[in-house]
Amino acid sequence: xxxxxxxxxxxxxxxxxxxxxxxxxxxxxxxxxxxxxxxxxxxxxxxxxxxxxxxxxxxxxxxxxxxxxxxxxxxxxxxxxxxxxxxxxxxxxxxxxxxxxxxxxxxxxxxxxxxxxxxxxxxxxxxxxxxxxxxxxxxxxxxxxxxxxxxxxxxxxxxxxxxxxxxxxxxxxxxxxxxxxxxxxxxxxxxxxxxxxxxxxxxxxxxxxxxxxxxxxxxxxxxxxxxxxxxxxxxxxxxxxxxxxxxxxxxxxxxxxxxxxxxxxxxxxxxxxxxxxxxxxxxxxxxxxxxxxxxxxxxxxxxxxxxxxxxxxxxxxxxxxxxxxxxxxxxxxxxxxxxxxxxxxxxxxxxxxxxxxxxxxxxxxxxxxxxxxxxxxxxxxxxxxxxxxxxxxxxxxxxxxxxxxxxxxxxxxxxxxxxxxxxxxxxxxxxxxxxxxxxxxxxxxxxxxxxxxxxxxxxxxxxxxxxxxxxxxxxxxxxxxxxxxxxxxxxxxxxxxxxxxxxxxxxxxxxxxxxxxxxxxxxxxxxxxxxxxxxxxxxxxxxxxxxxxxxxxxxxxxxxxxxxxxxxxxxxxxxxxxxxxxxxxxxxxxxxxxxxx
Amino acid sequence: xxxxxxxxxxxxxxxxxxxxxxxxxxxxxxxxxxxxxxxxxxxxxxxxxxxxxxxxxxxxxxxxxxxxxxxxxxxxxxxxxxxxxxxxxxxxxxxxxxxxxxxxxxxxxxxxxxxxxxxxxxxxxxxxxxxxxxxxxxxxxxxxxxxxxxxxxxxxxxxxxx
Numbered sequence: 001x002x003x004x005x006x007x008x009x010x011x012x013x014x015x016x017x018x019x020x021x022x023x024x025x026x027x028x029x030x031x032x033x034x035x036x037x038x039x040x041x042x043x044x045x046x047x048x049x050x051x052x053x054x055x056x057x058x059x060x061x062x063x064x065x066x067x068x069x070x071x072x073x074x075x076x077x078x079x080x081x082x083x084x085x086x087x088x089x090x091x092x093x094x095x096x097x098x099x100x101x102x103x104x105x106x107x108x109x110x111x112x113x114x115x116x117x118x119x120x121x122x123x124x125x126x127x128x129x130x131x132x133x134x135x136x137x138x139x140x141x142x143x144x145x146x147x148x149x150x151x152x153x154x155x156x157x158x159x160x161x162x163x164x165x166x167x168x169x170x171x172x173x174x175x176x177x178x179x180x181x182x183x184x185x186x187x188x189x190x191x192x193x194x195x196x197x198x199x200x201x202x203x204x205x206x207x208x209x210x211x212x213x214x215x216x217x218x219x220x221x222x223x224x225x226x227x228x229x230x231x232x233x234x235x236x237x238x239x240x241x242x243x244x245x246x247x248x249x250x251x252x253x254x255x256x257x258x259x260x261x262x263x264x265x266x267x268x269x270x271x272x273x274x275x276x277x278x279x280x281x282x283x284x285x286x287x288x289x290x291x292x293x294x295x296x297x298x299x300x301x302x303x304x305x306x307x308x309x310x311x312x313x314x315x316x317x318x319x320x321x322x323x324x325x326x327x328x329x330x331x332x333x334x335x336x337x338x339x340x341x342x343x344x345x346x347x348x349x350x351x352x353x354x355x356x357x358x359x360x361x362x363x364x365x366x367x368x369x370x371x372x373x374x375x376x377x378x379x380x381x382x383x384x385x386x387x388x389x390x391x392x393x394x395x396x397x398x399x400x401x402x403x404x405x406x407x408x409x410x411x412x413x414x415x416x417x418x419x420x421x422x423x424x425x426x427x428x429x430x431x432x433x434x435x436x437x438x439x440x441x442x443x444x445x446x447x448x449x450x451x452x453x454x455x456x457x458x459x460x461x462x463x464x465x466x467x468x469x470x471x472x473x474x475x476x477x478x479x480x481x482x483x484x485x486x487x488x489x490x491x492x493x494x495x496x497x498x499x500x501x502x503x504x505x506x507x508x509x510x511x512x513x514x515x516x517x518x519x520x521x522x523x524x525x526x527x528x529x530x531x532x533x534x535x536x537x538x539x540x541x542x543x544x545x546x547x548x549x550x551x552x553x554x555x556x557x558x559x560x561x562x563x564x565x566x567x568x569x570x571x572x573x574x575x576x577x578x579x580x581x582x583x584x585x586x587x588x589x590x591x592x593x594x595x596x597x
Numbered sequence: 598x599x600x601x602x603x604x605x606x607x608x609x610x611x612x613x614x615x616x617x618x619x620x621x622x623x624x625x626x627x628x629x630x631x632x633x634x635x636x637x638x639x640x641x642x643x644x645x646x647x648x649x650x651x652x653x654x655x656x657x658x659x660x661x662x663x664x665x666x667x668x669x670x671x672x673x674x675x676x677x678x679x680x681x682x683x684x685x686x687x688x689x690x691x692x693x694x695x696x697x698x699x700x701x702x703x704x705x706x707x708x709x710x711x712x713x714x715x716x717x718x719x720x721x722x723x724x725x726x727x728x729x730x731x732x733x734x735x736x737x738x739x740x741x742x743x744x745x746x747x748x749x750x751x752x753x754x755x756x757x758x759x
Contacts, residue, residue, distance in 0.1 A: 018730055200723045202724075202726075276629070295625050296624055298663055357728035357731065445689055
């Protein structure tokens, strides 16, 4: 094997690939060859680094340089200057969005400092398509240790003692679930990995599967050994072609190396994994719905109990865990429960991966210890709000979660505190909103999503949420009535109490938490028929301020429907009956003469 | 929805049969079977569903139930260049709604429809997980990031004559 002096890690996650990172990797390889550096430098395509906003991202090892927004055309300059002459390419270095300071060493990045990477330990570090690189990073040692030196009960005790809880949202103790599946008698059992990441705005499971697929395979095999299952299934979204491809390759490699298949490590333990595909239904993230979908049917949930651990896939005991939960398992086995328990809070151990998105400077994936505050996550790791706007709220836990605000910024992030604050951990999506977002509109958006995704099986969810949605539409159109607020609260609580599965039980959460934290916005829509953020089109009027208008005619020319009239050098006028409220006039006006009323 | 009548040729029926057989005609594999068939035909008209039901020995109603349950499956053909606008939360707060209405205006079709010349169709999807590039639009396999309403016309123009 060649001993390379310099490694160029190119992010090959979905975000960076969409901005041509694979062409960039090719260009770098070609340039290295061109300059005769084949034995000196190597290009490795890795999983996601987490700085998705600034993609494509590359990292140079050993000097820890991060280059952002690199274009394929930059390949030559990087090779010539950085690799040959040892001079960093300053214009491509990462710049701290708050201080404008250029970061020379990645370890200096604020985003990095507060993170602890356990589930993402190999993402952005190894080539996900190479089992050898995974093995070189202690891969499959946990499986070896478990199979050759431990009893299933011992392993379950370790997972239980570690305090690891389900990362898919509910936060159920993982070890307890394993124990339950083990204790249920049955010749045939199944291990299922839930990779149906339906929460819009969360992409950690995809990144783990794209960046470190072997960790999931290893953990599933360990789980199979503990529960007595010999068959593993990964239920994965069809919308994730790259993750599917990498997982397939990884399974194939693991089979070739004898990490999957019959008689693994000559211990007599058989285990294999196959894939099942989702087809675009949010409700399939719920474990009973997921199982029905894997059986080829409509993904409708059923009552629990019986839990899947007792009666799951094809009626057999089935252990269902989420991708991120599985990714933690090999690390816990290798490093021990004490190490894992030392991270996090009293009831929430370890770390959690969050997907930061929306109006924040560093959109991307982060992994932080439980107990960190929202302020640290949004303003330090996330680099603050885009364009120096004012922070308004953060939606945590996706469409089922809640919206937290300024006053919650110092709440520690763990399962219990988030629920107390009116949100929930969920899968870890964090959508940050600024002063330009209308919270009533956001509530409507989330409900629009759940109404669309409701499977229709139970009445409160199917009809109740529809009515809730209609109330919100009325409010955003200016037809809201004073008593609507009470109706929203009553109906929301009934839906929460009476729906069959978590989708319905949590669907009113965004509406209710926004009501609690932003009641004044609802009131402005209902009483004053005004949208303070200027988002709800039916409630706003574009007008021209006579004092500011110089009669330059720019707005009239920009108006696509000819609603603006006025002579040159005279005050212009907007005909409200023609105006479609597109905002083109306001964008064009240089004199702040167009305002929203 | 207007019903599209399709006449299946023998070779089409053979393709469907072949796909079903590759999954051992196992009804548990219905979703995987439908994925493969939609990949081959582009959509899943009623006639195709009837063949699948016969091969897997299940009721047509069950196949229809599954096809209509999942948003990934379509009973109408998509355009040659299917446009998918991501309306996940991250894209939404960064203005996906305006991008979507610009596409609708430019192509004069609504979500779920195909242009009369069969070139474009518009659909919404919920998060491709490229939230760093929000708002995101996909045309076929190609991803466009940070799309603004002003870029819509240029994106459509890229497919001129195709």
